[in-house]
Amino acid sequence: MQKKYDVVALGELLIDFTENGTSEQGHALLEVNPGGAPCNVLAILQKLGKKTGFIGQVGADHFGDLLRQAIQEAGIDDKGLVQSKEYNTTLAFVHTLEGGDREFSFYRNPGADMMLSVDRVDQKMIQEARIFHFGSLSMTDAVVREATICALQVAKEAGAIISFDPNLREPLWSSLELAKEQIAYGISQCQILKISDNEILWFTGKETYEEATENLLQAYPNIQLLLLSLGKDGSRAFSGHNQVQVAPFLQKNTIETTGAGDTFCGSVLNYVLEHGLHMYTEAELIEMLTFSNAAASLITTKKGALAVMPERKEIEALYLSRK
Numbered sequence: 001m002q003k004k005y006d007v008v009a010l011g012e013l014l015i016d017f018t019e020n021g022t023s024e025q026g027h028a029l030l031e032v033n034p035g036g037a038p039c040n041v042l043a044i045l046q047k048l049g050k051k052t053g054f055i056g057q058v059g060a061d062h063f064g065d066l067l068r069q070a071i072q073e074a075g076i077d078d079k080g081l082v083q084s085k086e087y088n089t090t091l092a093f094v095h096t097l098e099g100g101d102r103e104f105s106f107y108r109n110p111g112a113d114m115m116l117s118v119d120r121v122d123q124k125m126i127q128e129a130r131i132f133h134f135g136s137l138s139m140t141d142a143v144v145r146e147a148t149i150c151a152l153q154v155a156k157e158a159g160a161i162i163s164f165d166p167n168l169r170e171p172l173w174s175s176l177e178l179a180k181e182q183i184a185y186g187i188s189q190c191q192i193l194k195i196s197d198n199e200i201l202w203f204t205g206k207e208t209y210e211e212a213t214e215n216l217l218q219a220y221p222n223i224q225l226l227l228l229s230l231g232k233d234g235s236r237a238f239s240g241h242n243q244v245q246v247a248p249f250l251q252k253n254t255i256e257t258t259g260a261g262d263t264f265c266g267s268v269l270n271y272v273l274e275h276g277l278h279m280y281t282e283a284e285l286i287e288m289l290t291f292s293n294a295a296a297s298l299i300t301t302k303k304g305a306l307a308v309m310p311e312r313k314e315i316e317a318l319y320l321s322r323k
Helices: 037-047 063-075 123-125 142-159 178-188 195-206 211-221 262-274 282-299 312-320
Strands: 004-008 015-021 029-034 053-059 077-084 092-095 104-107 129-133 161-165 192-196 225-229 235-239 242-246
Touching: 004 037, 004 077, 004 123, 004 142, 004 262, 015 063, 015 282, 029 123, 029 161, 037 053, 037 063, 037 129, 053 063, 053 123, 063 077, 063 129, 077 123, 092 142, 092 242, 123 129, 129 142, 142 225, 161 178, 161 242, 161 262, 178 195, 178 282, 192 195, 192 262, 195 225, 225 262, 235 262, 242 262, 242 282, 262 282, 282 312
Parallel strands: 004 053, 004 129, 015 092, 053 077, 129 161, 161 192, 192 225
Antiparallel strands: 015 029, 092 104, 225 235, 235 242
């Protein structure tokens, strides 16, 4: 089948309420921002000239309409986005800590995204994708978990590359045991795994990144490319016997880290699309990570993520500054 899309992602699309100043009474003012890791990944891919599509569910409410408009404006095909009259759009309240890290509070009990059912998944979109990307938030609850598993089966049968980012959000799981079980399933299905520093130590139970990555790669031989994001320490990549670590581009005007990991992930997928998935050399991994670190650093200077992804020329200018 002809591949119409470079990447199709399935998962959550929600509203992030982010802090933006204070009122005259000294209370935090909250700004409405479109959010959700899978669409953030697609948004940076669109900026890099790729064709993407999204599968998910929002409410048939004001916020759901805003989110549809946001992904349309980002250039993401919204054909797979359905709106529910039964369930409201999920809301997340993001509190930014000193240094740019975040705390989340979710209003999702249930949210429309977690009630996406198998019959509402556009399977043709998945069959037409070169890469299928997903995260663990579409595995927290039974209904959307079944839809995710169905989507994965369709993607694998169609020969798509599978990309997975656990993106652990503890408050959304009934238990961390269930989270570990479902994330293990996700990791077992993918060829490309993007995982963060805190997630890999938690998941493997190891004390060092070296032990943790060795454990993962031995336990899951399906992984062809492992990306480890390290925040202010940059990132690492593992492909076959080759591994590299690349320093970050630290920004003096960093506001928050929202979307940085997603921007990094999408930039890596862009490299895979342009060079093919194979056993990368150290030089290729360095090129991949340097560009992706540059993209991730730029998003930290902006409020939100999906609607404010950097342009390719911005990323390339920063990337070339290190050449």
